[in-house]
Amino acid sequence: xxxxxxxxxxxxxxxxxxxxxxxxxxxxxxxxxxxxxxxxxxxxxxxxxxxxxxxxxxxxxxxxxxxxxxxxxxxxxxxxxxxxxxxxxxxxxxxxxxxxxxxxxxxxxxxxxxxxxxxxxxxxxxxxxxxxxxxxxxxxxxxxxxxxxxxxxxxxxxxxxxxxxxxxxxxxxxxxxxxxxxxxxxxxxxxxxxxxxxxxxxxxxxxxxxxxxxxxxxxxxxxxxxxxxxxxxxxxxxxxxxxxxxxxxxxxxxxxxxxxxxxxxxxxxxxxxxxxxxxxxxxxx
Amino acid sequence: xxxxxxxxxxxxxxxxxxxxxxxxxxxxxxxxxxxxxxxxxxxxxxxxxxxxxxxxxxxxxxxxxxxxxxxxxxxxxxxxxxxxxxxxxxxxxxxxxxxxxxxxxxxxxxxxxxxxxxxxxxxxxxxxxxxxxxxxxxxxxxxxxxxxxxxxxxxxxxxxxxxxxxxxxxxxxxxxxxxxxxxxxxxxxxxxxxxxxxxxxxxxxxxxxxxxxxxxxxxxxxxxxxxxxxxxxxxxxxxxxxxxxxxxxxxxxxxxxxxxxxxxxxxxxxxxxxxxxxxxxxxxx
Numbered sequence: 001x002x003x004x005x006x007x008x009x010x011x012x013x014x015x016x017x018x019x020x021x022x023x024x025x026x027x028x029x030x031x032x033x034x035x036x037x038x039x040x041x042x043x044x045x046x047x048x049x050x051x052x053x054x055x056x057x058x059x060x061x062x063x064x065x066x067x068x069x070x071x072x073x074x075x076x077x078x079x080x081x082x083x084x085x086x087x088x089x090x091x092x093x094x095x096x097x098x099x100x101x102x103x104x105x106x107x108x109x110x111x112x113x114x115x116x117x118x119x120x121x122x123x124x125x126x127x128x129x130x131x132x133x134x135x136x137x138x139x140x141x142x143x144x145x146x147x148x149x150x151x152x153x154x155x156x157x158x159x160x161x162x163x164x165x166x167x168x169x170x171x172x173x174x175x176x177x178x179x180x181x182x183x184x185x186x187x188x189x190x191x192x193x194x195x196x197x198x199x200x201x202x203x204x205x206x207x208x209x210x211x212x213x214x215x216x217x218x219x220x221x222x223x224x225x226x227x228x229x230x231x232x233x234x235x236x237x238x239x240x241x242x243x244x245x246x247x248x249x250x251x252x253x254x255x256x257x258x259x260x261x262x263x264x265x266x267x268x269x270x271x272x273x274x275x276x277x278x279x280x281x282x283x284x285x
Numbered sequence: 286x287x288x289x290x291x292x293x294x295x296x297x298x299x300x301x302x303x304x305x306x307x308x309x310x311x312x313x314x315x316x317x318x319x320x321x322x323x324x325x326x327x328x329x330x331x332x333x334x335x336x337x338x339x340x341x342x343x344x345x346x347x348x349x350x351x352x353x354x355x356x357x358x359x360x361x362x363x364x365x366x367x368x369x370x371x372x373x374x375x376x377x378x379x380x381x382x383x384x385x386x387x388x389x390x391x392x393x394x395x396x397x398x399x400x401x402x403x404x405x406x407x408x409x410x411x412x413x414x415x416x417x418x419x420x421x422x423x424x425x426x427x428x429x430x431x432x433x434x435x436x437x438x439x440x441x442x443x444x445x446x447x448x449x450x451x452x453x454x455x456x457x458x459x460x461x462x463x464x465x466x467x468x469x470x471x472x473x474x475x476x477x478x479x480x481x482x483x484x485x486x487x488x489x490x491x492x493x494x495x496x497x498x499x500x501x502x503x504x505x506x507x508x509x510x511x512x513x514x515x516x517x518x519x520x521x522x523x524x525x526x527x528x529x530x531x532x533x534x535x536x537x538x539x540x541x542x543x544x545x546x547x548x549x550x551x552x553x554x555x556x557x558x559x560x561x562x563x564x565x566x567x568x569x570x
Binding site for chain 2: 216227228230
C-alpha cells in the first residue's frame with residue numbers, strides 16, 4: 001500500500017476497481033512468446049502505453065496520453081490473487097531480495113527517477129521534507145550519491161526510524177537553519193511546497209513528489225525572485241532500484257508496519273494511514 | 286513604469302521611497318576612476334550586491350542576500366531627476382536606440398534571461414500567456430530563436446498590438462488547442478499558472494515570470510504527473526537586450542501608452558493600470 005492507494009480510496013481520482021501498484025509475484029501464465037517468464041519471481045513497471053503514439057515510439061510509456069496504470073488508471077491492480085501485465089513491464093527479482101523488500105521496487109524506482117532528472121553529486125546538500133514511506137526511500141537513494149542529505153519530518157517515531165536507517169533526520173521546526181541546493185518535497189501535503197521554498201537556495205532545485213489531490217496554495221513569487229527550478233517527478237527505472245535493494249544500500253525492513261490478509265483490508269488501510277508500509281498478502285488467511 | 290511599480294504602490298513589499306527601475310539617463314557625475322562615463326547616455330542593471338558574499342564573488346549580484354535593488358529594495362529609484370548607481374551597473378546606449386526604446390532595456394533583459402535558462406530552439410513551440418508589457422517583449426525575444434511562438438491574452442486591443450508586432454496572438458479561450466514544449470507565464474496573476482499547466486506538454490517547461498504578491502492556488506499534482514519543469518526567472522543580461530533593441534528585432538513603439546511629467550504621476554499610474562508602457566520624464570513640464 002502506498003499513499004496513492006489511500007488517496008484513491010478517498011475518491012481523489014476517477015478510478016474504480018482493484019487498487020494496488022506496488023507488488024511482487026510469480027508468473028503463472030504467459031503467451032508462448034513470453035513463456036520463459038513462467039515461474040519467475042517478478043516485480044513490474046506500472047505504466048502500459050498504447051504502443052503507437054509519439055511517447056510510446058520514444059519508449060516513454062509513462063506519458064502516453066492513452067496509458068493505463070496498474071491499480072491507478074484503467075487497469076486492475078495488485079490487491080488481488082492475480083494480475084495481468086505485459087511481459088515488457090516485468091523485472092526478475094534477484095534471489096537476495098525477499099518478497100518484503102521486493103514490493104518496494106516501485107517506490108524505490110520513483111526515488112531513482114530523481115537521479116535521472118537532477119544532478120545530485122557529493123558536493124550538494126539535499127533536504128528531503130517528509131518522513132513518510134516515500135521520503136525515507138528517497139533519502140536513502142540520494143545518500144548513495146555521496147551528497148549530504150537531511151530529512152525534515154513531523155513524526156518523532158518516523159524520524160527515529162530514519163536515524164536507524166543511517167539518515168540525518170530532524171523535526172522540521174528543530175532542524176538547523178540552512179538552505180539547500182536541492183529540496184525534495186515528499187510530504188504528501190500541498191503545504192510542503194512553501195516549506196521547500198524556504199529551504200532551497202536561490203537558483204536551487206525543488207523536486208516535487210507530492211500528488212495530493214485538489215489545488216493547494218503556494219507563494220509563487222518566491223520561486224521567481226529566487227529563480228528556483230521545480231521539477232515534477234513520478235515513476236522511475238526498476239533496474240537501479242532492484243540493484244539498490246539487492247546491495248542493501250536501500251533498507252526497507254524498518255519501514256514495514258505489518259502484513260495483512262486481503263480479508264483484513266480494512267485493518268490494513270487503517271494501519272497504512274497511521275503507519276509506514278503495509279503489505280497485503282493474498283495467501284495469508 | 287512596470288507592473289512591479291503598481292504592486293509596490295499597493296504595498297506588496299516593504300519598500301518606501303522613490304520607485305522606478307526601468308530608465309535611461311545621462312551620467313552627470315562620477316568618481317575619478319569612473320569619470321569616463323560622464324556625459325554618456327546609459328541604462329543600468331538594477332541589482333547592487335554587497336561585493337563580499339559567495340554570490341557576489343561569483344558575480345551573481347542578483348541573488349546577493351544583502352542586495353539593494355533600484356526602486357524596489359533599499360535604494361531610491363528612477364522616478365526622479367537624478368539617480369545614483371555604481372558604474373559597474375551601467376551600459377552605454379547605442380545611438381540607434383532612442384530614449385523611448387532604451388527604457389525597455391531592463392524588461393527586455395528580463396526576457397533575455399529566459400534564453401540563459403531554457404534551451405529555446407527552432408524546433409520548439411512556445412506559448413506566452415499574458416498580453417501585457419512583459420509578455421509582448423518576451424514573445425518578441427523568443428521569436429528571435431526561430432521557435433514557433435504564440436501569445437495567449439485576454440485583451441483584444443493588446444492582442445492587436447501583438448499582431449502588429451508580427452506575433453501570432455490569440456484570445457486565450459479561442460486559441461488553437463495545443464500543448465507546447467515551453468510555456469512562459471507572464472500574466473501577472475496567480476491563476477496564470479494553472480493555465481500554463483494545461484498548455485504545457487508532459488516533461489515540458491514552464492517559465493515563471495509573475496511576481497504578484499501573496500499566495501495563489503495551483504494544481505501542483507498535475508506538475509508531478511506530467512513531470513513538468515518550472516523555472517523562476519527574474520533579471521537578465523543587458524548587452525543582448527540592447528543589441529535586440531538596436532537591431533529592431535524587439536520593437537517597443539507600439540507598446541508605449543504615453544509620456545507623463547513627474548507632476549502628473551497620478552495620471553501616469555492610472556494610465557499604467559489600463560495601458561501598456563507609461564514613461565515618466567522629469568524634464569516634461
